[in-house]
Amino acid sequence: MRILFFGHLRDVTRCARMEVHFDESADADAVWRKLIESHPALARFHGCVRLARNCEYAGADARFADADEVALIPPVSGG
């Protein structure tokens, strides 16, 4: 699973992307656990960051597969 980081989250992770592996499909909590394992500083952004799965916001009951592209979307500020 490819994970993408944007905005100030990149200052936290010090990378724009990482690869993680899931043997079977995972829910959002499992994805977050894996992220925080690699980058503990992400923990405090859990509450204000949305997950996107293949370029769409993931609903609360979304399942994430190993082939998915998952992006961490901090509060946006375009326009």
Add this chain to the structure above:
Amino acid sequence: MRILFFGHLRDVTRCARMEVHFDESADADAVWRKLIESHPALARFHGCVRLARNCEYAGADARFADADEVALIPPVSGG
């Protein structure tokens, strides 16, 4: 007093302007009476036409002087 006619009112009066004379300042009713005297067909527009005095809509208690420019403003349709 110069009176101006716009829009479809000109089809009624067959003129764009007329001059009327008041010895002293008149209220809107007096102006309308004089207008209808000259152009009886204007009577049925009394209810939907506003009077402007020197380029401003005239309030209910406006007084019109002989030197004023008065315009009959039918419902507008600009833009």
Add this chain to the structure above:
Amino acid sequence: MQIEIEMITQPIQPRRELPAALAGLAGAVAEFTGIVRAEENGRPVAALEYEAYAPMAEREMRRIIEAVGREHPCLAVRVIHRVGVIPVGEAAIYVAAFAPHRAEAFAMLTKFMDRLKQDVPIWKVRAIEQP
């Protein structure tokens, strides 16, 4: 608030550029262009003829902009209204509102247009039918 009002008989050339004094201040430009449609009251038309009581129309537009601006302060507003015969597809009116943020610019634009259509002495006097 800077107010520019023009009434012209030639085709409208919209001018979006910011008045120079506002460089860096304006964060939002909202614009409206009203275009003559090929159908007026359900009938096909080739053009509409507009007439204005020009000195009063300009005064009313200024009055409306000042009134809306007291509630929704903008930096500048520019209005160009065309009169005379306007062919289908060409603009009858162009309005641009410049403000620090978009809420004021949108409010100015929508409220100005609503009030223009109530109070500004400009009329569609004739529909020219398709030949």
Add this chain to the structure above:
Amino acid sequence: MQIEIEMITQPIQPRRELPAALAGLAGAVAEFTGIVRAEENGRPVAALEYEAYAPMAEREMRRIIEAVGREHPCLAVRVIHRVGVIPVGEAAIYVAAFAPHRAEAFAMLTKFMDRLKQDVPIWKVRAIEQP
């Protein structure tokens, strides 16, 4: 409804012209230009740097336009968002909505901008201070 979305790094050239197929149908064009101001969060800036998750941003913009369009049917919507370093006074976003009448065009413009600022993955990532 015709939807055009562009994300570019060069200065925005607003394109007001009507898609040819809509000539005679569109009576209203509402446009919004969002410009970088000389002040960001109370501090003077010379430029802002924007970043986007481009494929998702385009998708979200399209989704928003389609959703708003179901309530406020428009003929066409054009969006150009610039990313990268944008100097003060230059546009970060340009939106044009074409509709038969102004109410739909205004509603599209204002609702699109509101939702863009909630959901479209584009970020101001850096303020570049005045030298």
